[in-house]
Amino acid sequence: MAKQTAPDSNSQGGEAMRQYSPAQELINNTAYIVMILLGSVILIAGYGGSAGGWISAIAYLAYGIAGSVWIMVFVCPYCRYFKTRSCPCGYGHISPLFRAKGTVECFNEKFKKHIPVIIPLWFIPIVAGVVPLIRNFTLPLLVLLIIFAINAFVILPLVSTKHGCKECPQKDTCPWMKYTIKQAG
Numbered sequence: 001m002a003k004q005t006a007p008d009s010n011s012q013g014g015e016a017m018r019q020y021s022p023a024q025e026l027i028n029n030t031a032y033i034v035m036i037l038l039g040s041v042i043l044i045a046g047y048g049g050s051a052g053g054w055i056s057a058i059a060y061l062a063y064g065i066a067g068s069v070w071i072m073v074f075v076c077p078y079c080r081y082f083k084t085r086s087c088p089c090g091y092g093h094i095s096p097l098f099r100a101k102g103t104v105e106c107f108n109e110k111f112k113k114h115i116p117v118i119i120p121l122w123f124i125p126i127v128a129g130v131v132p133l134i135r136n137f138t139l140p141l142l143v144l145l146i147i148f149a150i151n152a153f154v155i156l157p158l159v160s161t162k163h164g165c166k167e168c169p170q171k172d173t174c175p176w177m178k179y180t181i182k183q184a185g
């Protein structure tokens, strides 16, 4: 994918910021989408394909979608990427459909307050998969759990911190960058 830069209202201090095409935004969302889909499959497999498993999977899927909307409603309005094509995952130009622009200085506070809402998405499939695995070991479920963990805890943070967030003007104050990148070394 070609990198596009164009000066517009999204420039910071006269410096043009990167613009993302819809295809690039989709690529940047892939690890999150894969996490939600894999998590749903783990819930179905963990419950042995029962109705309870399917209901849990649908609820988890709905939670994954609602989590994205939550971020667009409660975090993105305070981001410098709000209403621009410079948000790596595209939330920044969907967010204005829900909310008006907020104060950029509140970004850090809003991020810390609302990110915990989506954190359980990373752990629900692990718990829902490990418990039945202990009770009744199956290789496919183990493989699913390993792939889920690699995607959710390695690939997804790496894509965020080494790619999109690396170019963010808020990276010095962003809690995600502060805690994730420094821990990653």
Ligand code: SF4
Pocket (backbone or CB within 6 Å): 071, 072, 075, 076, 079, 080, 081, 082, 087, 088, 089, 090, 091, 092, 093
């Ligand atoms: S960079 Fe993050 S906070 Fe900013 S608009 Fe995009 S998703 Fe929202």
